[in-house]
Amino acid sequence: MTLDRNKLLASIGSNLNDYPDIAERWRAGDPTVRAMIMSMVETVYWLSRDNDVNIIEPFIKSKDRTIIADAINKGIMPVATACQHLLTIENNSNATVTLSQGRQVDDGTGRQWRLMAAVTILAGQSKKVVAEQSDIKRIPLTIPVSEPFYSVTINATDGAYLAGIGVTNTTTGEAYKHTPKFMNAGQNEPVYTLHSEDLATITITFGDSSRAGKTVQAGEVYEIELTQSYGEVDPDSLRQAGLVNLYTADEAKLNLYFKKGEIVRMGADPLSVAQLRLLASFPSMYDRNAVFMGNFDFLIRWHFMQRFNYMAIWNENTQDKYYGPSLDNINHLNLTVVAKYNAEAPRLIEEIKLMVAKADSLLDGRVRVKAMENRPYQITINGRLAAVHDIEQVSTEIKELLLANYGKGSLAASHPNLDGFNLQEIATRMRATIKAFQDRISDFTVSGEDLSANPIKPHQWVYLDESSIVINLTRTAETGNSFWTM
Secondary structure: OOOHHHHHHHHHHHHHHHHHHHHHHHOOHHHHHHHHHHHHHHHHHHHHHHHHHHHOOOOOOHHHHHHHHHHHOOOOOEEEEEOOEEEEEEEOOOOEEEOOOOOEEEOOOOOOEEEEEEEEEEOOEEEEEEEEOEEEEEEEEEEOOOOOEEEEOOOOOOEEEEEEEEEEEEEEEEEEEEEEHHHOEEOOOOOEEEEEOOOOOOEEEEEOOOOEEEEEOOOOOEEEEEEEOOOOOHHHHEEEEEEEEOOHHHHHHHEEEEEHHHEEEOOEEOHHHHHHHHOOOOOOOOOOOOOOOHHHHHHHHHHHHHHEEEEEEEEEHHHHHHHHHHOOOOEEEEEEEEEEOOOHHHHHHHHHHHHHHHHHHOOOOEEEEEEEEEEEEEEEEEEEEOOOOOHHHHHHHHHHHHHHHHHHOOOOOOOOOOOOOHHHHHHHHHHHHHHHHHHHOOOOEEEEEEOOOOOOOOOOOEEEOOEEEEEEEEEEOOOOOOOOOO
């Protein structure tokens, strides 16, 4: 059970009696004593939470509650990505019409979009402008009391997801900047951090002027700007659109519509529990702070996993191992990514490069993109079935199961599998799912291809398809036996 902060503090208070001088300074609030002890309290508290998760499932996390707890400890937020699409606007009036940035548009299904730039359309003219499927909600906040690390909890409404947060001190006019865990935040700097207790709500925490960030003052008024979105949008569902509000008669003569193939950025829902399960396989140290090269894989999956079918990013050591040594590999990363929507691929690559540069400025402009190569993985299922099972039906069930879990677009095939798929995992999944293998007679074995002569490389997308799955099923030896068997 996670240690409680109050219990820790109570224990410290009782045990400090053995050190009268320190105890007196502790009770008097001496910052030189309290700072050190409180930092140890926080360390023990958070380590105990990690310990609880690891004790329940030390290696592979499968229970939803341990996966969510792991995500919370890693600071993963339930944030969606808003879809962006080109919107065509035709002016059928006899006057010039100007639409300001932020004008709301309805796509006919109840989803609201915002124009990302102002646009002026002459009479009889047609123009395109980027629209984003999002809505902005502004929440006023009056600070009741001056308090270090003051927190306020928020949540999205109307079934929409949270896509962005902005915080402004309207009393002083300062715009606050999001700084994860107050990393590198200076004293009296206007910053805030975010955390969540259940991946359903988000808590905004302000700083402490004497340590990191800035202490809020009683009576100050803040404005919290929430950008909300419905996440992933099916481009094929976008057709006609209309302005939410009409301010002139000429605006009523505008024809707005989405044209197929003009998507700018695919929307994405917050990470699912299945995707969080994959991130839970990374050690807790894999955070936004990409000190080690391996952290970039976690960092990119965290932010873009919903938008690609396959991604691999590797450093110079891996590059030398699989592609040969070269001086050009030094201080470079290599990237292969397959976007879920092909038209979005160039933008997705640029966003990943920006994320890498933000994590480590040394790698700004040093991410090389390598084209993806398809690599169907050969797998063979040999099995024996009892007489009561239909061989063709069982073969179909096996193939459908494997393609659903290890085919193109599956989570298991979205990351590099340099040693092929885990055959023990496949066997466990088959035995748990295929009813024919749950009796005491039927049996099977799973074997993968020999990779010694042709190793898998990071840029190769490994997956199962119809042609790479070989299934050999036969009847058990007792088939046709007329004797009773036990």
